[in-house]
Amino acid sequence: MTQKTRIFLSMASTLVAGFSLFVFSKITKDILFDGLHPCSSSQTELILGGTLLFISALLAGFMASLIVVRNNHWPHIALSGYILARLFLVTACGHWPAPLTYDLMVGALMLLGTWAGNYTALKFPLAPM
Secondary structure, eight states: OOHHHHHHHHHHHHHHHHHHHHHHHHIIIIIISSSOOTTTSOHHHHHHHHHHHHHHHHHHHHHHHHHTTTSOOHHHHHHHHHHHHHHTSOOOOSSSHHHHHHHHHHHHHHHHHHHHHHHHHHHOTTSOO
């Protein structure tokens, strides 16, 4: 594989995985749970929403690994940077610790999901070499 092809695949993988992470998390937060927010959602909705956000990140990490043919980690590093940047946009409401804790847990789950998707793609038997 040439250097140009590797760079192109890395950029394409980052764009596709970032877009899928954005779309899947948007579907989870706004469509399935009608505005998942730590101040107004129930505890069950927050747990289910966090689980679905983890699965969204897992799928994005898996797709990124398959596109780059499992040979580099730059798309996952870019996705991790995006997730960490989103952590700095902390939600605030009347009681301060609850949204901060929820945002930190969701961010950690999304980071874990991205890298678990990478690991899953490495162990996937039908993935291209």
